[in-house]
Amino acid sequence: MKENPIRSLSGIPILLYMLLGAFAAFWLFISGLGAFDTGKASPFFLIISILLTIAIVFGLAGLYMVEPNKAAVLSLFGKYVGTVKDNGLRWNNPFFNTRKVSMRVRNFESGKLKVNELDGSPIEIAAVIVWQVVDSAEAVYNVDDYESFVHIQSESALRTMATSYPYDQHEEGQVALRSHAAEISEHLRDELAERLSDAGVQVIDARISHLAYAPEIAQAMLQRQQANAIIAARTRIVAGAVGMVEMALDELQKNGVIELDEERKANMVSNLLVVLCSDRATQPVVNTGSLY
Numbered sequence: 001m002k003e004n005p006i007r008s009l010s011g012i013p014i015l016l017y018m019l020l021g022a023f024a025a026f027w028l029f030i031s032g033l034g035a036f037d038t039g040k041a042s043p044f045f046l047i048i049s050i051l052l053t054i055a056i057v058f059g060l061a062g063l064y065m066v067e068p069n070k071a072a073v074l075s076l077f078g079k080y081v082g083t084v085k086d087n088g089l090r091w092n093n094p095f096f097n098t099r100k101v102s103m104r105v106r107n108f109e110s111g112k113l114k115v116n117e118l119d120g121s122p123i124e125i126a127a128v129i130v131w132q133v134v135d136s137a138e139a140v141y142n143v144d145d146y147e148s149f150v151h152i153q154s155e156s157a158l159r160t161m162a163t164s165y166p167y168d169q170h171e172e173g174q175v176a177l178r179s180h181a182a183e184i185s186e187h188l189r190d191e192l193a194e195r196l197s198d199a200g201v202q203v204i205d206a207r208i209s210h211l212a213y214a215p216e217i218a219q220a221m222l223q224r225q226q227a228n229a230i231i232a233a234r235t236r237i238v239a240g241a242v243g244m245v246e247m248a249l250d251e252l253q254k255n256g257v258i259e260l261d262e263e264r265k266a267n268m269v270s271n272l273l274v275v276l277c278s279d280r281a282t283q284p285v286v287n288t289g290s291l292y
Helices: 011-032 043-060 136-141 146-162 181-199 215-255 262-277
Strands: 063-066 070-076 079-084 088-091 097-102 106-109 113-116 122-133 201-213
Touching: 011 043, 011 063, 011 088, 063 070, 070 136, 079 136, 097 136, 113 146, 122 146, 122 181, 136 181, 146 181, 146 201, 181 201
Parallel strands: none
Antiparallel strands: 063 088, 070 079, 070 097, 106 122, 113 122, 122 201
């Protein structure tokens, strides 16, 4: 089922003609009653006025209004005829059944879903979906209720996507929910586009709006994140301290400031690492005696 554009007549001239016809039917009805002559009734005029009134009422059923960014899907006795997207008051065959479909861009935020991420930890996740109907015929005839279809399929796609990635990045280059927002959004958008293509719906954007661990494990996961942060910070500090010690030894040897044997070098390295890696400020001890 694909959208088929169809022509329609402007409803304003049709409405004016019907108003003139209504006036003519009223005049014929009065004339048929003999109000404008000797009082003798004219059955012919009465019949013409009644038939004209029926035709006008029947013609009024073919008028409908199409607002901007909306479409009218027309069907005849259950068969799809076409779609009208011309704005304003329109007129078609009065036997056509008309169903309005909004072509405007719409968005909604899914509810907070509780799912298990790739590592099995329960998380809460929600997303904002921006979508638009691009094929009115598919939206009306391929699914029962396209708005409900979009909401249900969006939650299903969000669940599927959330179970495919870990919450945090544990390895270099690994895509995670918390650290790779662009990649996750693209995956979710592609997943939705595949699910909603048969409903004539285009997914414009899909982004995570809420992401958190479930309350029952939030505290434990926070402690793990803090531990990982401390380990990463310590690793960086140690790497920097080793580099600074190497630089200090190289500069002393290059400039010939002092000659140190291996034991004294080890002692100096130990002292520098203590100073550079300590959590608290070190207290210097001044040697006023010999060099050693």
